[in-house]
Amino acid sequence: MAPQKVFTLSQVAQHKSKTDCWFVIHGRVLDVTKFLEEHPGGEEVLVESAGKDATKDFEDIGHSKAAQNLLLKYQVGVLQGYNIQDGAAYTKDAPYKETKTKEMSAFVIKNDSTPTYAALLEFLVPLLVAGFFFGYRYLSRAAHLTT
Secondary structure, eight states, rough: OOOOOOEOOOTTTTTTTTTEEEEEETEEEEOOOOTTTOTTTTTTHHHHTTTTTOHHHHHHOOOOOHHHHHHHEEEEEEEEEEEOOTTTOOOTHHHHHHHHSSSSOOOOOOOOOOOOHHHHHHHOOOOOOOOHHHHHHHHHHHHHHHO
């Protein structure tokens, strides 16, 4: 068996576009660029997971056996710290072993939650401005009619 190419998560993270789409599932580094148009869920779903470990996303969907076996077709290597036997079919208990490495894994925390008072202000301020405008218009017209 030929040794599999080993990639780090930072190397995989460089491939996150529609023209170059890689991600990791169960330690397998996959290049799914050619599969984007064929994916039943649309290419956006794959591009959204590109450049990171998509194992949880893959498992949450509940893919068919055929989809799970496609992992082997698009595999280009293994994530550093994993040991997967060549040609091993995909199973949830796939023969891989995670080892501790000194490289820090990279991940992004999306922290764009808007405070509730800001969301309330975004709603109320335009409403108040419109209310003042129509009130002013009504009062100025009433004053104009009485004179």
